[in-house]
Amino acid sequence: MSATIYDTPEHELLRDQVARFLAREVEPHAAAWEETGMVPRDVLRRMGQAGLMGIAFEGEYGGADADALTNLVFAEALSQSTFAGFIITVLVHTDMAGPHLHHAGTPAQKAKYLLRVTAGELITAVGISEPGAGSDVAGMRTTARRDGDDWVINGTKMFITNGVHGDLYFVAAKTGTARHDMSMFIVEKGTPGFTVGRALKKTGWLSSDTAELVFDNVRIPADNLLGEEGKGFYSVMKNFQTERVALGAMAIGHCTQALKLTLDYVRQRQAFGAPLWDQQTIRQRLSMLDAKVRAARQFMYHCAWSVTQGHDIVQEVSMLKALTGELVNEVVQTCQQFHGGMGFIRETAIERLWRDARVLAIGGGATEVMLEEVAKRY
Structure with a gap:
């Protein structure tokens, strides 16, 4: 992942920590989890032991008091996995469910539950x-x-x-x-x-x-x-902003991995006596998709930075959710197309990304609903 103007040394350390966890605990095993339909609880507990199951929560309850930018770094780093079932299992816990307790819980409720939530002992x-x-x-x-x-x-x-x-x-x-x-x-x-x-x-x-x-x-x-x-409706609406930024990060992660896989593939795959990369239309389409992803990623980081500044960004986050939900489907489907028949084989990462990307234009606020949220704020 390329740097952003918002990055700090701590962000890079967090990216490295998440990447090491994925390489050790997730990527070698997650194909089996696809068959069983769940992420093993011991893996989630190890994430908690590593301090990765609630970094935005208060330090006294096992969190790291992370701001919105740091939380986005975590979500995007996690989304470098090509196993979205694992990603969403964690992000629902850290960014979609857990924050309700973090924001609205009484001291007694937090004392009863939140330490075990950040430890990965209670999944939310x-x-x-x-x-x-x-x-x-x-x-x-x-x-x-x-x-x-x-x-x-x-x-x-x-x-x-x-x-x-x-x-x-x-x-x-x-x-x-x-x-x-x-x-x-x-x-x-x-x-x-x-x-x-x-x-x-x-x-x-x-x-x-x-x-x-x-x-x-x-x-x-x-x-x-x-x-x-x-007042629950307003709590739900407030938390949707965190959720939609996290889903944007998931979409950008899918885009990044799909482009990486496809660039490697088209440079190696021979057709008509030359690598697919030698076909001008393929080079240009991938280049344009990469440009769109980089632009969307910078917008995503700007949204998270705006949250740290206390700005009201419901319109911008709605734009982000609509933009990334549609973009990930454009990127992944094009990348799958360039894989040819291999892109339709269940064991390939690009086929998994193609299936997993579809819901990102639906869940957490369908594109059409998000665009209405944008329009009524002009």
Whole structure:
């Protein structure tokens, strides 16, 4: 990965640490995880022991108090793996679910859970999407009603990463009649009435587990309310900014690896008596794609830097999510095309990247929704 104007020596050390972890713990084994449909828990615990399962969290709870730029460096470094199921398993924990506890948890909630979250002992998931409400968060139907000293949750969540093998779930539910009146709750695995409806079979991200979650009169203590009652919608919207930057990093990582694999391949692959690289159209298309990726990467880092400056960048992050979600599909599909028949063989990294890239234009906010978020802020 080339340097950016925002880099520090600490960023380079973090990139090196993540690269070593990937080379030692992930790349030699992750093909087997694709078959089993999950990342082994001992690998995630070793990530926690290495200090890589919550660097943005407070130091007193095992984090490193990392700012948005450093957190982006981590997400992009992690995304140099070609196994996106592993990447998303971690990023959901560190950037999409865990931050709800980090931002809104009470001291008692953090003391109970957060040290074990950063240690990789408790794997987290966030329950927002539903069968009829994905990008339209306010359209959810899951409800939570107060009953004495408890809350009782009823409803169904869909497309929940880490849903099958997670331990700690941060669940959004309607707590009033107004469209945006919802709250967040902490639900532990094993709570009576809380079940995995089914594990979902996906086209890509095969080594991550994805589930439908069912809440049937799930009774939890009132202390499991996460943040303010009725303010959950705004917590979700705030956390989407972190999530979308992380997904942008994942997309840029896929682009970087696809271009690297393809440049190596076309220089070696002979066709009509010469390497494919000698074909002008191939050289030029790869060059243009690389230019687009480098430009998007610099924009991504600018977004993270803007967060560190306290700027409101909902519009820019929405642009980033839309841009990178579409770009990764353009890059990976073109690179797959240049691999010819080998690009369609399941054992190849480029074929895996092609399958895994598709969801990046959908998950975390579909491109069309992101562009509407951009347009209404002009």
